[in-house]
Amino acid sequence: EPEVTQTPSHQVTQMGQEVILRCVPISNHLYFYWYRQILGQKVEFLVSFYNNEISEKSEIFDDQFSVERPDGSNFTLKIRSTKLEDSAMYFCASAKQGMQTQYFGPGTRLLVL
Amino acid sequence: SQQGEEDPQALSIQEGENATMNCSYKTSINNLQWYRQNSGRGLVHLILIRSNEREKHSGRLRVTLDTSKKSSSLLITASRAADTASYFCATRGSNYKLTFGKGTLLTVNP
Numbered sequence A: 001e002p003e004v005t006q007t008p009s010h011q012v013t014q015m016g017q018e019v020i021l022r023c024v025p026i027s028n029h030l031y032f033y034w035y036r037q038i039l040g041q042k043v044e045f046l047v048s049f050y051n052n053e054i055s056e057k058s059e060i061f062d063d064q065f066s067v068e069r070p071d072g073s074n075f076t077l078k079i080r081s082t083k084l085e086d087s088a089m090y091f092c093a094s095a096k097q098g099m100q101t102q103y104f105g106p107g108t109r110l111l112v113l
Numbered sequence B: 001s002q003q004g005e006e007d008p009q010a011l012s013i014q015e016g017e018n019a020t021m022n023c024s025y026k027t028s029i030n031n032l033q034w035y036r037q038n039s040g041r042g043l044v045h046l047i048l049i050r051s052n053e054r055e056k057h058s059g060r061l062r063v064t065l066d067t068s069k070k071s072s073s074l075l076i077t078a079s080r081a082a083d084t085a086s087y088f089c090a091t092r093g094s095n096y097k098l099t100f101g102k103g104t105l106l107t108v109n110p
Helices: none
Strands: A005-007 A010-013 A019-024 A031-037 A043-050 A053-057 A065-068 A075-079 A088-095 A108-112 B005-007 B010-014 B019-024 B031-037 B043-050 B055-058 B061-066 B071-076 B085-092 B098-100 B104-109
Touching: A005 A088, A010 A019, A019 A031, A019 A088, A019 A108, A031 B098, A043 A065, A043 A075, A043 B098, A075 A088, B005 B085, B010 B019, B019 B104, B031 B061, B031 B071, B043 B055, B043 B061, B043 B071, B071 B085
Parallel strands: A010 A108, B010 B104
Antiparallel strands: A005 A019, A019 A075, A031 A043, A031 A088, A043 A053, A065 A075, A088 A108, B005 B019, B019 B071, B031 B043, B031 B085, B055 B061, B061 B071, B085 B098, B085 B104
């Protein structure tokens, strides 16, 4: 069964460094998402992406964040200058259609020191 | 309460018993989905119920939706130790994002 994959599974970085989180969505899906979950808290929506552009973003998704689909298979989340409060589990998700089930990847655990 | 609030926050039962978790939300929805998360792992989709549906079954799972009360319930019958996980409801409105609740931590004791 097709799955969403994410790399790396864990990343440790220094405050102020740039990180790129990578995702490979399910191949015939058209809608892509990033969510994050700070330890012990809710899963929060960051951004949705369709047709090579952002369709919606939350207030968390400020200028430090960007997303890109550089080729036909990868979907990336970049954090330009990480802060301590960016430490969280980041989940990528994809869906075939906008209103259908979103399938989540296993997550990348980001720790900013 | 916030969109997608589950109760109870934690539930501990014996293997073979049924587990019921509830979710309440505030705004109108297009659909409601339930996800499971094993400790520190990814989110696994369990079931989706549309706003015009009242009940849905999938294996040992039964989901109900009452849009007049803005609430949903997830019933897991004949629970197993492997069902131990956090369970989240997530709502979708007119946009595409999912809004998650805080989750219910279910512990099934062998």
